[in-house]
Amino acid sequence: MTIDEARLCVDALRKEIEHHNQRYYQEDNPSITDAEWDALMRELISLETQFPELQSPSSPTQRVGASVSEGFVKVEHQIPMLSLSNAYSTEELLEFDRRVRQVVGDEVRYVCELKIDGLAVSLRYEQGRLVRGATRGDGEVGEDITSNIRTIRNVPLELTEPVTLEVRGEAYMPKQSFLRLNEQREQQGEPLFANPRNAAAGSLRQLDPRVAASRRLGVIVYQLAEASEYPVERHSEALEYVRSLGLPANGERKLCADIHEVIEYIDEWSEKRRSLSYATDGMVIKVDDMVLQQELGFTAKSPRWAIAYKYAAEQATTTLRRIDLNV
Numbered sequence: 441m442t443i444d445e446a447r448l449c450v451d452a453l454r455k456e457i458e459h460h461n462q463r464y465y466q467e468d469n470p471s472i473t474d475a476e477w478d479a480l481m482r483e484l485i486s487l488e489t490q491f492p493e494l495q496s497p498s499s500p501t502q503r504v505g506a507s508v509s510e511g512f513v514k515v516e517h518q519i520p521m522l523s524l525s526n527a528y529s530t531e532e533l534l535e536f537d538r539r540v541r542q543v544v545g546d547e548v549r550y551v552c553e554l555k556i557d558g559l560a561v562s563l564r565y566e567q568g569r570l571v572r573g574a575t576r577g578d579g580e581v582g583e584d585i586t587s588n589i590r591t592i593r594n595v596p597l598e599l600t601e602p603v604t605l606e607v608r609g610e611a612y613m614p615k616q617s618f619l620r621l622n623e624q625r626e627q628q629g630e631p632l633f634a635n636p637r638n639a640a641a642g643s644l645r646q647l648d649p650r651v652a653a654s655r656r657l658g659v660i661v662y663q664l665a666e667a668s669e670y671p672v673e674r675h676s677e678a679l680e681y682v683r684s685l686g687l688p689a690n691g692e693r694k695l696c697a698d699i700h701e702v703i704e705y706i707d708e709w710s711e712k713r714r715s716l717s718y719a720t721d722g723m724v725i726k727v728d729d730m731v732l733q734q735e736l737g738f739t740a741k742s743p744r745w746a747i748a749y750k751y752a753a754e755q756a757t758t759t760l761r762r763i764d765l766n767v
């Protein structure tokens with residue numbers, strides 16, 4: 441095989457593998473089997489070994505490093521990772537809306553986003569390349585988990601544009617992966633994870649990226665924290681922008697004209713969310729217009745322009761199967 445033929449194969453294999461990586465996270469699109477995926481990856485590794493000049497840091501073969509970290513380096517967040525205040529009832533949502541309209545007037549639209557039951561992470565890209573992944577930590581200082589973040593298949597190693605930006609999102613373990621992992625741990629006599637959030641957190645704290653890679657985590661982006669270009673004026677635009685760059689910002693969400701539409705959307709997803717491939721624990725409501733967000737500002741630890749409505753906690757479950765994983 442000539443180098444030119446090899447280059448065509450390598451490019452085609454990389455595209456096909458990344459395509460299947462993205463499809464793996466869309467519930468209704470059955471992706472290829474793990475064995476078929478492994479075969480594609482083996483073929484790509486073999487070609488990149490035969491033709492080293494074709495190697496690239498953003499090839500899917502560069503996701504899983506072999507070196508085991510000693511520990512995690514601390515990372516200071518240039519933009520703090522804030523938390524959300526919670527609402528547990530419709531009355532509290534109406535009170536939130538009243539407070540918002542008291543400050544910014546009645547022309548306020550909200551974006552509703554399903555709240556994924558995972559852990560907050562920050563992804564930094566420079567000139568379009570993934571350079572760092574970090575945990576939230578205390579909001580100011582987190583831990584560098586770049587080697588584990590790189591193993592998450594729907595996290596692009598390279599964006600479609602060479603921009604420098606930072607996004608925040610939720611790292612999660614799909615329900616199926618959670619069940620499979622706990623079954624393996626049960627067979628090996630290891631303690632079970634109580635829920636997908638703990639399983640995801642435990643996976644990202646692994647010092648060996650090969651273990652993190654085996655846990656098949658996913659990320660859904662919910663915030664554009666810093667952007668070198670493209671000044672956005674609305675949160676909904678920011679999410680469309682990061683999606684256009686190849687980032688997974690495709691969580692269930694809706695732009696609502698008022699708080700009543702928000703309440704309808706919350707009710708609509710109260711049961712529907714159980715059929716999703718990932719665990720959720722609420723709905724995040726945000727003022728869409730960023731100028732209004734600035735007017736509303738922040739309390740000590742959370743924005744005044746956002747709130748998380750929490751669904752009634754899942755009934756305490758004793759058996760593996762009854763954690764509403766709908767399987």
Ligand SMILES: CC(C)(CNC(=O)c1ccc(Oc2ccccc2)cc1)c1ccc2c(N)nc(N)nc2n1
Nearest residue numbers: 519520521522523524553554555556662663724746
């Ligand atoms: C709204 C925000 C708290 C993110 N926003 C921020 O953290 C944030 C941080 C500094 C900001 O501006 C500042 C910049 C510099 C200094 C201080 C504030 C603005 C927003 C948040 C938190 C958790 C979320 C979650 N689990 N799911 C979804 N879907 N959305 C979420 N959104």
